[in-house]
Amino acid sequence: MSTLKTRQNDADVSNFIMDFATTEQKQKDSFELIELMKETTGCEPRMWGESIIGFGQYHYKSERSRQEGDWPLLGFSPRKAAISLYVYSGCAGQEDLLKDLGKFKMGKACIYIKKLEDIDQQQLKILMKSTVEFLKNKYPDNC
Template identity: 40%
Template sequence: MAEPKTVRTEQGVDEFLAAVADPKRRDDAVAALALIRDATGAEPTMWGTAIVGFGVYHYRYATGTEGDWPAVGLSPRKQALTLYISAGFDAYPGLLERLGPHRTGKSCLYLKRLADVDQEVLRELVKAGYEHLNGKTVISERV
């Protein structure tokens, strides 16, 4: 069985964020880091080369593939500030409606500007997603 490509690393979170080229994206990432740290009570760690993660959960697929992944994470991507809410968004439609301008993927929340969204709603969403998965094992039928 292949090892997961994205795993927890010893890379420094502050150094990673300081190296973000776009100053607005960097400022948003630093502010999001503080918001997530406050909402979760967890300290950030690097996952791979570009994801700042908070907490961890273990996943296991029907294929036998398994690994660890952050319960919540963020990455200052070129196109958007990306927040990873590993629990997904199905349980939080009311929060998404109140959040402000955003796009979502299965478990990704894409924000153009952090200041454009409701910070308290974002904090609620992050906290709910974190509490849903942190420290748990998820067994999926996914193949």
Template identity: 50%
Template sequence: MYELKTKENDESVLAFIETVEKPKKREDAYRLLDIFTETTGHEAKMWGSSIIGFGSYHYKYASGHEGDAPLVGFSPRKAKISLYFSPGETRREELLKKFGKHTTGKACVYINNVEDINEEVLKELIRASINHLQSLYSNE
């Protein structure tokens, strides 16, 4: 059976942020930590070795695959900062038009630094993603 690699753990979020090599990226990680904590009302937790997640939900697909994941999160990666939102959230594309400089993947939004984005739109993206996931998985 498939074993999830990215699980919530008790590693220190602050200790992880302190390992970020570039001072500017480390500063951005602390700013994102504040924004996500304030917006979600959830304590930051490490998921795997490099994702800082907020809240969690349990999913189960028709295939039978199931697991737990953070509602939202971010990771200060070497190249860019990855922001994790629900990929199926309907307002995402509309909000991203006002977000600032970024690129996207299926579930990730990538930014170079926090000063390139609109923090209020980030908060809207966080709230929209959480609302979407909670409506999908609230009766799990």
């Protein structure tokens, strides 16, 4: 079984943002996202791999394969093309929340935004809370 490369580490989050976020807007949005995610999870930001800022963690085991690993409850990355938000679990009700979220693109489980003001932050908070609740219920011994 392969080992996940994206693991929690002790790299400095603020330094990462200042070095990695390519615009002042992405830096500003990153620090705002940190506050939103800290408030939602009650966890401090930690680096995951080289480019993801995560909050909290849980240990998952795939129901379809032998893959397992640790992953943050919530996270984001201020990538060059867009800010990647790891806040979506696909649990009941989240599709409806996406309808009022604002301007974004969707990957399989990732939401991509150009800037934070493009989305409704209240909807984002509700989405994040539903993801955290879902993960804590699904993996109660790990969060």
